[in-house]
Amino acid sequence: MSNPTEPTPPSSAPVVPRPQVPHRDLLQLTVLPDEAELRADIVRLRAENNAVILAHNYQRPEVQGIADFVGDSLGLSRMAARTDADVIVFAGVHFMAETAAILNPEKTVLLPDLRAGCSLADTVTAQGIRDWKAKNPGGLVVTYVNTTADVKAVSDYCCTSGNAVQIVQSLPEGVPILFAPDRFLAAHVIRETGRQMDVWDGACHVHEAIRPEDVQGQQAAYPDAELLIHPECGCSSRILSAIPDLQLYSTEGMIGRAKTSAAQEFIVVTETGMVTRLEHDVPDKTFIPVSRTACCEYMKMITLENIRDSLLNLQPRVTVPEDIRAQALKPIERMLAIG
Structure with missing residues (x-):
């Protein structure tokens, strides 16, 4: 007689899985485009x-x-x-x-x-600018172009990373300057112009996340490479403290520098897409992204x-609603007129 406590010998019959109901969300129902x-x-x-x-x-x-x-x-x-x-x-x-x-x-x-969208543009609102101006009567508001139309509409000047220094230099001495929203670009403008500014506490999430360690790691791997650093980068101040003569470049400035520099390799310290542009415009040189994770999901x-x-x-x-458009046009036109 068999012992009822002993395990039943495995059956030689194949195990048939239960019928599955297709999960439609996981199916590729359209042909991938060519x-x-x-x-x-x-x-x-x-x-x-x-x-x-x-x-x-x-x-x-x-x-x-x-x-x-x-x-x-x-x-x-x-x-x-x-x-x-x-x-x-x-x-x-x-x-x-x-x-x-x-x-x-x-x-x-x-x-x-x-x-x-844009994480930097999301750090500032039109009402925030109005409140800021109210606390600083007579101040001129310079906003990075990376802002919404309604923020531009309550600004005095717009700027880009390529002309922010020039815009601030053009403003009358002694007038308070309110700079929004990127604090890292503002630090670059202050260094270059010597002008004191009240600065909004905003940043691009991609540029802010680039660490000095990322730059240093690529420098160790490519010791002969020149640095091309965007002024929006959170790492720029610490890198500049180690290399005081280092220049920061807008993305267009990076292209100009890469064309004229004697260097053959460059570490590109900004969003990874810039490597594509540099490789297209300066095909005879090598460009290394500072980090593969410096990638803007919105772009x-x-x-x-x-x-x-x-x-x-x-x-x-x-x-853009006409009332906002008409007001936002003024700081943009002032920017384009200056440079």
């Missing part, structure tokens, strides 16, 4: 709509490749101001499309993905597929 077809569609739709595609330096490589113009905030603002296209497709983030709409109220301005929301779709549907469209 990049060559997307490019062909974009070229055709761009011509049909008399459209121009403007792309920021931090965009994906394939997006930079299809753009009519790739540049920094200042260059894109200038291109938006003088384009004769009927449609502007902005491969960038929301405040950039707003700036194009401010400069071109009669044109259709498209942002292929409305989720493409990377723009794709060939949603550029194609925006040209096909002429949506999503970015507009």
Whole structure:
């Protein structure tokens, strides 16, 4: 007689799994787009709509490749101001499309993905600026172009990283300057101009996260490489304390420096997309990103597929109410007039 406490011998019959109900959210129900077809569609739709595609330096490589113009905030603002296209497709983030709409109220301005925001722009509001001005009567507000239209509307001047020093130098001596929202760019302007400023406590989450240790690690790996550091970077002050003669560069400034420098290798201390632009414009030199994690998820929301779709549907469209647009235009025009 068998012992009932002994385990039952394993059956030789195969185990049949229970029927599974498909999880529809995990299924790929659409065919992945072919990049060559997307490019062909974009070229055709761009011509049909008399459209121009403007792309920021931090965009994906394939997006930079299809753009009519790739540049920094200042260059894109200038291109938006003088384009004769009927449609502007902005491969960038929301405040950039707003700036194009401010400069071109009669044109259709498209942002292929409305989720493409900006962590720096989110650090300041128009009411915050109003309250700040009330506490500093007579002060001039200089806002980085990385701000919303309603913030620009309550500002006196706009600036970019490429012309912030020049803008502040142009302001009358003795007048209080309120600089918003990037505290790291403000520190750079103070160092360069010697002007004292009241500074808003804001920062770009990507640039703020770049550590001195990231820079030092790449310097150890590439000892002959020259540093190209953006003034928005949180690491800049500590790096400058170790290398006092080091120059900081806007993204366009990085291109100019890379072309004229005798160095053959460069550590690029800003968002990773800038490496793509540098490799395109200075193909005979080597560019090393400071960190593979220095990547703006908002910038990377723009794709060939949603550029194609925006040209096909002429949506999503970015507009600015006329009362805000008229006020926001003034500091932008003052910026463009200065440099």
